[in-house]
Amino acid sequence: MSMLEGKTAVVTGASRGIGAAVARMLHDRGVNLGLASRSGDDLGLTDVVAKACDVRDLDALIQLCEETAARFGGIDIVVPNAGVGAYGPFLELSREHLDEMLDVNLKGTVYAVRAALPHMLGREGDVVTLASEAGRRGLPYEAVYCASKFGQVGLTRALDHELREHGIRCANVCPGGVATDFALEEGRGRTEDVLPGMMTAEDVAEVVVFVLERPRHMRILETAFRPITEGSWG
Ligand code: NAP
Numbered sequence: 001m002s003m004l005e006g007k008t009a010v011v012t013g014a015s016r017g018i019g020a021a022v023a024r025m026l027h028d029r030g031v032n033l034g035l036a037s038r039s040g041d042d043l044g045l046t047d048v049v050a051k052a053c054d055v056r057d058l059d060a061l062i063q064l065c066e067e068t069a070a071r072f073g074g075i076d077i078v079v080p081n082a083g084v085g086a087y088g089p090f091l092e093l094s095r096e097h098l099d100e101m102l103d104v105n106l107k108g109t110v111y112a113v114r115a116a117l118p119h120m121l122g123r124e125g126d127v128v129t130l131a132s133e134a135g136r137r138g139l140p141y142e143a144v145y146c147a148s149k150f151g152q153v154g155l156t157r158a159l160d161h162e163l164r165e166h167g168i169r170c171a172n173v174c175p176g177g178v179a180t181d182f183a184l185e186e187g188r189g190r191t192e193d194v195l196p197g198m199m200t201a202e203d204v205a206e207v208v209v210f211v212l213e214r215p216r217h218m219r220i221l222e223t224a225f226r227p228i229t230e231g232s233w234g
Contacts, residue, residue, distance in 0.1 A: 003213055005030035008072040010065055012055050012112050013082030015041035017180035018130060021201035022079055022208050023048075029209070034068030034075070036061065036112075037082065055082045055108030061115035069119035076123055077212060078116035080109035080152070081130035085145045087187030097186070098144055105148035109155060117163075124216055125168040128208055129156040133176045136224060141187070153222075160221060169219035171211045175204050176226030197229035 009026050013019035015037035023033055023043055033048040035041070040052030049068045053060040069075050083105045086097035113127055134142050135149030153172045160170040179198040182188065211220045226232065 002029035004077075004209075006032075007076040008032040008034070008068060008074060009077035009079060010034040010036065010068055010075055010112070010116050011079045011081060012036040012053075012061075012108065013130075014043070014050070015039045017182060018175075018178060018201045018204045019079070019081040021205035022081065025202070025205045025209050026077075031077070032068075032072040034064055036064050055080075055111055056103045058111045058114065061111050065115040065119055074123055075116050075119040075125070077126045077128065078112055078120070079128050079130065079208065080112040082108050082112075083130065083148075083182070085142075085183035085186060085188065087141050087145065087183060089141060090143045093144060101144050101148045102151075105145070106151040106155075109152045113155070113159065117168075120168060121166055123167075125166075126212055127156060127159060127163070127168065127170040128211055129153070129170075129172050130204075130208075131156070131172045131174045133174055133224065133226060135172065136174055136222075157221070160219075164219070167216075171220050172222045173204065173207055173211065174222060174224045175199060175207070176230045178204055197227055199225075199227045 009031050011019050011023045014023045014035035027045050035050040036053040038054050040050055042048055042050035049071055051064045053064050084100050129152050131152045132149045134146045135153040138146055156170045156172045177198040179195040180201055207223055
């Protein structure tokens with residue numbers, strides 16, 4: 001039996017890719033779930049709260065967290081994961097891309113924690129932020145994506161100071177390339193070019209679960225990992 005059984009987690013960006021893999025893996029371990037994505041997909045999982053919820057909308061996230069907490073008696077874990085990316089020369093990124101990356105990746109993470117935290121205080125809990133290698137290193141042609149990911153990492157690191165005394169652990173999970181649909185139409189390359197050799201969404205979900213399943217007397221602050229096909233430049 002997993003030590004996570006009976007806990008409640010809110011996962012954003014849960015409709016596909018890494019968020020869906022995390023949600024499925026937690027569900028397998030008996031974790032109650034609140035799932036946020038624009039599509040509101042429940043992944044066919046039983047007894048979950050799934051809502052169409054744009055992470056740029058704090059009120060929508062507050063409502064999702066209130067509903068999840070009311071249904072399951074509180075929230076123990078929040079996984080801010082929803083993210084978008086557009087790669088390319090800085091001056092060639094559209095205004096829409098600049099705003100979307102900062103709003104979804106960075107503000108969406110701030111909002112997810114802001115919405116979940118009131119329901120986590122008084123319980124032992126975890127904030128596990130899906131950041132990126134792009135949150136640890138400046139990468140070429142990923143300037144604004146990097147800015148949004150460094151922001152997530154900074155937020156989560158700083159929250160660690162504030163929340164540790166409440167028994168809430170804060171971790172950044174920082175993968176390299178993962179074979180999902182992420183940013184494929186926005187400069188990450190065509191599927192056949194970039195996906196072979198990358199990690200799977202399940203590889204990343206296993207790291208999230210590993211972080212969550214550490215005994216409560218310790219905490220992991222950051223995990224960085226890359227596919228064997230990817231160098232450690234940058
Ligand atoms: P993905 O397959 O494109 O999935 C993105 C998820 O985010 C979807 O569920 C999408 O659902 C949701 N989403 C997008 N915009 C949203 C919004 N405004 N409000 C709510 N949900 C939204 O991407 P992924 O590869 O799983 O990436 C997940 C996270 O991992 C991101 O933060 C990404 O930066 C990070 N990451 C990815 C990689 C990689 O190589 N793939 C590497 C390192 C880190 P809807 O469309 O239904 O809203």
